[in-house]
Structures are given as structure tokens and as C-alpha cells.
Amino acid sequence: MARHRTSALRVATVVLGSAADADDVVQVASERAWKAIAGVDPERGFKSWFLRVVANTARNHRRSGWRRRAAELRVAAHPASASTTDPESNTIGHAEREAVVAAMNRLDADARLVIALRHFEQLSEREMAEILACAPGTVKSRLSRAMSRLRTVLTEGAVPGNGGLDE
Amino acid sequence: MSDEWLADDSMADGRPADRPTGDDSGVESWADDRRLSAVLASAGRYLVVEASADGADRPAPLVRGRRTEGRRRLLAAAVTVMVMVGSVVSIAPARRAVGGWLRAGRIDISIDPDAHVDQYQLPSFIEGATPIDPARSAEFVGRPPPDVTATSLGEPQGWWTVPEGGVLLTWDEGETSLWIVTTDAHQSGMINKLVNSAGAVTDLPNLGDGGFAVRGTHVMQTGHRRMTAASVVAWQEGGLTFRLESSSDLDLLTAIARSIDAT
Numbered sequence A: 001m002a003r004h005r006t007s008a009l010r011v012a013t014v015v016l017g018s019a020a021d022a023d024d025v026v027q028v029a030s031e032r033a034w035k036a037i038a039g040v041d042p043e044r045g046f047k048s049w050f051l052r053v054v055a056n057t058a059r060n061h062r063r064s065g066w067r068r069r070a071a072e073l074r075v076a077a078h079p080a081s082a083s084t085t086d087p088e089s090n091t092i093g094h095a096e097r098e099a100v101v102a103a104m105n106r107l108d109a110d111a112r113l114v115i116a117l118r119h120f121e122q123l124s125e126r127e128m129a130e131i132l133a134c135a136p137g138t139v140k141s142r143l144s145r146a147m148s149r150l151r152t153v154l155t156e157g158a159v160p161g162n163g164g165l166d167e
Numbered sequence B: 001m002s003d004e005w006l007a008d009d010s011m012a013d014g015r016p017a018d019r020p021t022g023d024d025s026g027v028e029s030w031a032d033d034r035r036l037s038a039v040l041a042s043a044g045r046y047l048v049v050e051a052s053a054d055g056a057d058r059p060a061p062l063v064r065g066r067r068t069e070g071r072r073r074l075l076a077a078a079v080t081v082m083v084m085v086g087s088v089v090s091i092a093p094a095r096r097a098v099g100g101w102l103r104a105g106r107i108d109i110s111i112d113p114d115a116h117v118d119q120y121q122l123p124s125f126i127e128g129a130t131p132i133d134p135a136r137s138a139e140f141v142g143r144p145p146p147d148v149t150a151t152s153l154g155e156p157q158g159w160w161t162v163p164e165g166g167v168l169l170t171w172d173e174g175e176t177s178l179w180i181v182t183t184d185a186h187q188s189g190m191i192n193k194l195v196n197s198a199g200a201v202t203d204l205p206n207l208g209d210g211g212f213a214v215r216g217t218h219v220m221q222t223g224h225r226r227m228t229a230a231s232v233v234a235w236q237e238g239g240l241t242f243r244l245e246s247s248s249d250l251d252l253l254t255a256i257a258r259s260i261d262a263t
Helices: A002-016 A022-035 A046-063 A087-091 A094-104 A109-120 A125-132 A136-156 B033-046 B069-080 B134-141 B250-259
Strands: B100-104 B107-111 B158-161 B167-171 B176-182 B191-195 B201-203 B209-214 B218-221 B226-229 B231-237 B240-246
Touching: A002 A022, A002 A046, A002 A109, A022 A046, A046 A109, A046 A125, A094 A109, A094 A136, A094 B033, A109 A125, A109 A136, A109 B033, A125 A136, A136 B033, B134 B158, B134 B167, B134 B176, B209 B250, B231 B250, B240 B250
Parallel strands: B107 B191
Antiparallel strands: B100 B107, B158 B167, B167 B176, B176 B240, B191 B218, B201 B209, B209 B231, B218 B226, B231 B240
């Protein structure tokens, strides 16, 4: 499950709002994906298709019962590897990472997901549209709204919208 | 598993560094789109995505995460009912290889349309094999290997062992080979195959447990080496894993595989 497993885990974690069940969700999504592999549109990327299965599985899991509470995403103090690919990232401190993730925790799951797809996974609007099952233009507006809400939380501490609890 | 082609496209971004300016909230930098994007990207790489029993935070792993034995069994059960015939993954954006992975039996299969699997200058499976006395074959399999002389392959011309264990029987000066290894020794993830499309992989539900075929040249990697392989039929039966490789017609290979009595 190599190539896309990390992305799948991140997407599941962001949608769930916690790493607690992400591994199980990715496992279930992987089994579903295998069974439906013949349905992959060759005109589209496998990754987008797979992450869409993961996101939908995570949504279903979150809606299935008890996990209706504020998100509790966290960042690790240390990276998984010492390798460096982005010089700019070396100027970013743990406090900043904690601040943005804490702010994301105060957004709803859909806002977290659209931000994560763009900024965590570095996906294009077209790829995001395939995962979110909407038009690229809709992705743009949803991302704009989500980022605006994120900035509001970051700068004012306010919680726009539903207060960050998962719907 | 340490596959170069399986290396995840995400990675940690190096040591945590002190912020250049400002307090810990970073308030003054959030209005800067580029800065906020960079912080978000960095946060994604440090995001804890695996809950651990020891309480340690774990950011996005670079390789396959843990999986319980129970899940492996569930996975194997799911795979046996999966049909992978006819599916094709293609079209790779220039900036990122599009691909995927499948698993057949205990063999991982990676799909990468961009991989030039027929152009790698890699050794074949038989290269690196060590000849053995056929009388010693049971030592390498844990039991006498099945008698294959009754199949259309006939008497093996060569008997070998390979770094991965088990015995390798060869015909036609190594053009056709049958690797037999105990399934216990054949751990999950021990073998990874790289193919250009899912369509190269065919499920063979009536061939042992988890039988499948890979059509055409592909790359095979084990914990010991990386090789180029021709068409392969693989399956598990009677506590053994079989891998029949040849450049012959795949239907013929499959028929031969079915004629081998693993008991």
C-alpha cells in the first residue's frame, strides 16, 4: 500500500479529526478500492480516485456514531525523517505548525478536508474536484471560504460557522 | 520492504527550526498567503496520523505502517475474491507519477504507468541462484517438493536455491523456471512486483490460494535483490508458494500451473 498510504492516512485523519481510527479507515477503504479497481477511470489518476474512497469511508465512519466531537489533530515534534526537500520549511517552527493545526481543529470536517487536500497533499483543483465530487470552480470557492475561516481563527481566535464541531 | 518505487511522495521536511520572527502564535505571518501555505504544508508533513500504544506522536510515515495479523488475514480473504482483470490505470501527469498498488496473495503489486519496466538492466531471477543436488531439495523447502515431471515441463534441467530461500527448478536453459518456497517463510511484503498497469495482473481464483498471473515483462523486488521477470503465474497451495516464470504464452503457463499437484 505503499505509494499513497501516507496521503490516505492524512486524509482519513483530517476527516475523522483524529488519528485514532485513521489506520482502520484506510484499511477498509483499501479493501473497497481493490474490489472496485476495475472502475477506475483511466482518464483520471489513481490517487485521486483512491483518496476519494478514503475520504468517503472516513466520512461514513465519522457519521456512524459516537465520534461527534471537536477535532483533535496534532503535529509531531519531530519529523519522520531528516530529509529536507523544501528550504523554506526549515524556517517554520513547531509553534507555527501547532497554531495552524489547532486552528484547523476548530473548523468543520469539510473545511479541514479541502485545506488538507490543497496544502497537505498539494493537489490541483482538478484533482480535488475529483475527490470532492464537485466542479473545479466549486473547489475554488470552498477552499477560499475555508482559508478565510482558518485565518479568522488564527488571527482573532473566533470560530466562524458551526464552532468547529463535526457536523 | 524497501522499494525505491514505493517510496512515498511525502516526507518530513527536516529539522524543526526556530521561527525567524514574532511570537509563538505567528499572528503577523498569517496574512501572508505564501507563508501560511508553507506553514500548512509543513504541518501536513508533521501531522500525527497513527495512534500508537506507547503514546509517541507519529507523523506521516515514509513506509508502510503497522498492520495487525488479523488485518492481514482479512486482507488476504478480500484479495481472494477480488477480480482485477481488465482494469487499466494510465495517464500520468508530468509532475507526479500516477499509480497504485494491489496485492495478490502475499505479493504486493505496484502499478506505475511511467515505469519503463522493460528497459531496466536488471538481472533475472536465476542470476544469483546456487546449484544444489536435487536430493537436498527437501532441506530448502521443508519437505520434498512436488514432483513436476508429470507435467508438460518434464524433468527439471537444473536445481537451484536462491537468496530468498526455497528451490528453483529450471527448464530451457533457465527460460522457464519454477520457484517453490514454504509459505511460512514467504512473509507478506517479501515480494513486490512493479507493473505498468493493473491490466497486466489477472486473478486466477481456481489456482490454489490467491493465484494470479502477471503478463509480460515486469520488475520484481525481494528483500535481497531487484530483478527483471517475464510472465509469471503464482499461487499458494499445500503450505507452499509457487512461482512459475516463462516468456511462453501465459495461457500455457497457467495450464501448466494447474497441472502441478502440490500435495
